[in-house]
Amino acid sequence: MFYIIDILGTIAFAISGVxxxxxxxxxxxxxxxxxxxxxxxxGTLRDILIGETPVSWMKDMTFIYVIILSTIFAxxxxxxxxxxxxxxxxxxxxxxxxxxVVGVEKGINAGLHPIICIFLGxxxxxxxxxxxxxxxxxxxxxxxxxxxxxxxxxxxxTYFLVIKLPIASDVVFVIAGAVVITVRLIAVKFKVSxxxxxxx
Numbered sequence: 001m002f003y004i005i006d007i008l009g010t011i012a013f014a015i016s017g018v019x020x021x022x023x024x025x026x027x028x029x030x031x032x033x034x035x036x037x038x039x040x041x042x043g044t045l046r047d048i049l050i051g052e053t054p055v056s057w058m059k060d061m062t063f064i065y066v067i068i069l070s071t072i073f074a075x076x077x078x079x080x081x082x083x084x085x086x087x088x089x090x091x092x093x094x095x096x097x098x099x100x101v102v103g104v105e106k107g108i109n110a111g112l113h114p115i116i117c118i119f120l121g122x123x124x125x126x127x128x129x130x131x132x133x134x135x136x137x138x139x140x141x142x143x144x145x146x147x148x149x150x151x152x153x154x155x156x157x158t159y160f161l162v163i164k165l166p167i168a169s170d171v172v173f174v175i176a177g178a179v180v181i182t183v184r185l186i187a188v189k190f191k192v193s194x195x196x197x198x199x200x
Contacts, residue, residue, distance in 0.1 A: 118153055
């Protein structure tokens with residue numbers, strides 16, 4: 001289940017990266033690079049911090065194949081994906097939900113404190129998008145008022161609350177990931193945002 005979630009997160013983030021690159025009218029190489037850094041950027045930083053090297057995608061070629069196939073799929077069917085902006089938001093949201101859970105679980109396996117595990121989950125989920133946005137000359141979503149990293153933190157907290165209940169670990173993964181996705185969707189739907197310190 002953990003491996004499947006990791007693959008699904010990779011697919012979601014790769015497609016998210018492709019959609020941003022297409023909006024920026026990049027060439028084929030640029031699209032592939034943006035898809036790649038979006039999909040594995042956060043996970044790479046996470047693995048380096050916990051000393052898990054070579055990082056996961058270097059040890060398992062499945063991730064490379066998945067990114068390439070996801071990129072080709074998104075490019076070929078870009079005209080079939082209605083409302084690119086909405087699609088980008090959806091895939092990005094699914095990605096952060098899945099990768100938050102993966103990061104938290106990696107932290108637990110490394111024997112880290114729950115707070116550090118939540119930090120790793122948030123970083124896994126957000127920093128691929130940060131790298132993507134910086135390369136595409138955009139202000140990263142995590143640095144704006146939108147509820148983004150906050151959703152990941154809530155998902156991580158949920159993970160540690162639910163894991164104490166007598167339920168299967170697979171269900172814990174699903175619940176924690178669903179919390180991230182749901183909080184993000186609700187925040188955007190009802191325009192909920194963090195307070196800004198900037199004054200006109």
